Amino acid sequence: MENNDFVKELGYLGFTMRLKRISDAMMHEGRRLYSELDVDIEPNWYVIFKLLKSRGAMSVTEIAESIRMAHPSVIHITNKMTDAGYLISEKDPTDSRKRVLDLSARSVKMLPEYEKIWQAGEKGVEKVLKEHNALELISILEDKFFDKGFKERTLEQLKNKKS
Amino acid sequence: MENNDFVKELGYLGFTMRLKRISDAMMHEGRRLYSELDVDIEPNWYVIFKLLKSRGAMSVTEIAESIRMAHPSVIHITNKMTDAGYLISEKDPTDSRKRVLDLSARSVKMLPEYEKIWQAGEKGVEKVLKEHNALELISILEDKFFDKGFKERTLEQLKNKKS
DNA sequence: TCTTTTTATGTAGTTGACTACGCAAATATA
DNA sequence: TATATTTGCGTAGTCAACTACATAAAAAGA
Known part of the structure; x- marks a missing residue:
């Protein structure tokens, strides 16, 4: 700075x-x-890789809810991952509205290499943040400012001028 | 959450x-x-309002450096503010490459109202963050991860596998 | 069973950052 | 003074997120 x-x-x-x-x-x-x-992947793809590896095949909406993103954003990301050959997309046999996404063979092959990079990134972040309770602060921010939080808090302050 | x-x-x-x-x-x-x-303004405009009020008229590049943004981003924001009637844009008489931006009469008229909102927003944030040293943590993040920080740290970890 | 509501996905359009590149003016250098 | 470099601004193109809306299938209700 x-x-x-x-x-x-x-x-x-x-x-x-x-x-x-x-x-x-x-x-x-x-x-x-x-x-x-x-490496021909993009930031944030790692969340999808990790999620599908951990949970197995999931639908678009399930993914969106698991990572707290709007579903169009998930469609956007996963379409690109599919185009790049990392994901397989199939119609759900029991519910034809749903589309189920899963890791491709290419993903399985490449993941070990990518996980080395993510681990290194995580270590770098951890080194800096460990002694600062950073994850705790992030949790507080999420609790207080997600969804209606910030707006409501501000409107509240506008009404109760006293504080 | x-x-x-x-x-x-x-x-x-x-x-x-x-x-x-x-x-x-x-x-x-x-x-x-x-x-x-x-209110017909957008988030982040407040930084430009505050900056020009505090420092007076500034060129595009000066603004970009003051708030650590790329200059095309500043052009984008300030063009919209100019279109909305909040900024005045003039050529610098001594250096015809430069374009100098300043608050318009409309800005001066509306600022008191907007500052009430920003104050309320600030109070809301402050209430939540005061006891958590949040600004301190943000400073640390800025020091460690701005610019080449995150990439360099990760590459470092990839090399020194030991840690 | 027929109709209404809910759910799952997709598309369009908005915003806000960025990098890369181009051009013109100012400055530095030969 | 002529040329080369730097500086300031602008445009184009990329990417990620969102909301709002549309469509079709499933589920619920009359």
């Missing part, structure tokens, strides 16, 4: 933007990392 | 995605908040 960072000067008002900047920066770093290692 | 959140199960591996989810959620909440209050 440079010392002339205006967002930092804004205190708690700058919090959301700083959160976004860090998250965006890490995403872009992830993309650069993969491209430098010549 | 629901209890069946797979990303949470991933430990430090899920950290970046959880960061992104929270930051996205807060952004969307912000948009909903403004629309509910019938």
Whole structure:
């Protein structure tokens, strides 16, 4: 960080933007990392890989709920993974509305290599965050600001001017 | 948060995605908040408003550096603010490459109202985060993961397999 | 059984970041 | 002074997330 960072000067008002900047920066770093290692996957795919490996085949909506994402986002990600040959998509035989996704043979073959990278990334993050209770803070943020949290809290403050 | 959140199960591996989810959620909440209050501004504009109010007129690149964003992003945001009548754009008389941006009369008129909202939002965030050293943690994240941080740390871990 | 409601998926359109590249003006250098 | 480099801005193209809406199948209810 440079010392002339205006967002930092804004205190708690700058919090959301700083959160976004860090998250965006890490995403872009992830993309650069993969491209430098010549690995043709994208950041965030790892969640789908891990999920399907752990739980087996799942439908679009099941995936969306498991990782708390809107279903169109899941469709977008998994379509790209399917195009890249990492996922297999099949109609559910008992419910023809559903589409069931699972890891392809290519995924099974490549996963060991990719998991090395993810483990290294995790270690790097862990080293920095272990002594700072970072996961605990993230949990609190999720509890307080997911869904209606931030808006409601602000409207509340606008009404009760006293505080 | 629901209890069946797979990303949470991933430990430090899920950290970046959880960061992104929270930051996205807060952004969307912000948009909903403004629309509910019938205010025609967008999340993140507040940083530009605050910056120009505090520092006076600035060029595109100066703004980008002050808030640590890529300059095309700043152009994108400030163009929309200009279209909405909140900013004035003028060529720098001494350097014709530069374009200098400043708050319009409309901004000056509306700012007191908007600042009430931002103050309320800040209070809401502050209430939740005060006892958790959240700003300190954000600073650490910025120090460690901005720019080349995350990629370099991961590559390092990939080499030194021992740790 | 026929109709209504719910569920699962998909598409379209919006927003907000980024990188890569191009162009023109200012500055530095030969 | 002429050329080369740097700087400032802008555009194009990419990607990820969201909401709103559409469609079709399944489930529920009359």
